Amino acid sequence: MEHSLFLGTKSKRDGASLAFSYCGISQTEAGHSYGPSLTDSWVFHIVLSGTGEVHTSSETYRLGADDGFLIHPNDITRYQASRDTPWAYLWFAMKGDAIPEYLDAMGFSHNTVAFSVDRSTPFLRVLSSALYHTSDNIADQLELDALANHFLSTLSRHLNSVDQNGFPNQLSEIVKRAISVIHNEWHPGITAGWVSRRINVDRSYLSRLFHKETNITLKNYIDRMRLSHARDLLGMTDLSVAEIAAECGFNSEEALTRSFHETQSMTPTEFRRSRNGVVNNLGIGINFLRAAFNADAGLEDD
Incomplete structure (x- = not known):
């Protein structure tokens, strides 16, 4: 099981060059496993604490705090928290034809899964900023799309390495x-x-x-x-x-x-609602998360 705060949108935006899909933050319980699953989005994960493993069809990656992993559209991926030190992570998902070009410029290959960053706080700030925009109107959609761009720019600034070696399955x-x-x-x-x-x-x-x-x-x-x-x-x-x-x-x-x-950790109806708003079973309030990471101070990095 995992305890999550999740923000999604029903807006498909398939023709956009870069568009927000969903984001969230989770604290997993020991041994919690997610997947295998398929997604039509690019889903970036940043590990905040603890450890876990990411399994693709060919490799396994063992990751910890300040590591990240990327789920590519239509790839089969499964990931599992450690039984001793279950991880917490945030995720930010987006779509768009421009994403492969941006990733290529950062040094990602077409099959890069694992990477590392110098610290996770800037990504938490982007996530907490997204939680201000929970309506389905065009203004909030545009703000979330802008935050998808900002997430990528934050990744480019704080990226340590890509293509960490995995263990062959x-x-x-x-x-x-x-x-x-x-x-x-x-x-x-x-x-x-x-x-x-x-x-x-x-x-x-x-x-x-x-x-x-x-x-x-x-x-x-x-x-x-x-x-x-x-x-x-x-x-x-x-x-x-x-x-x-x-x-x-x-x-x-x-x-x-x-x-x-x-x-x-939610019903199908709650999940459907989360695709157009916030579902929170993390145990902390949205306002607390906003305040903890200083979202209203702007989008500047440390």
């Missing part, structure tokens, strides 16, 4: 095939049994091997992909929760709600 060909099938042949009724039949491997053997190599069961991996699809539909459509549950392969609306609350 030693996945067998069988597990790689299973993951490929799940991603490329996704459908609402997909199950562990279907995947095992699709790649012609005994289900029990595949399940044991998958868990051993990825530290997550095959069933949970599929369930989390269902949640990823559900999040997308909650944020981008007006389908009812019951319709989304059926579309994503859940047995009922209650099953989706239960899984959503266990992993997101």
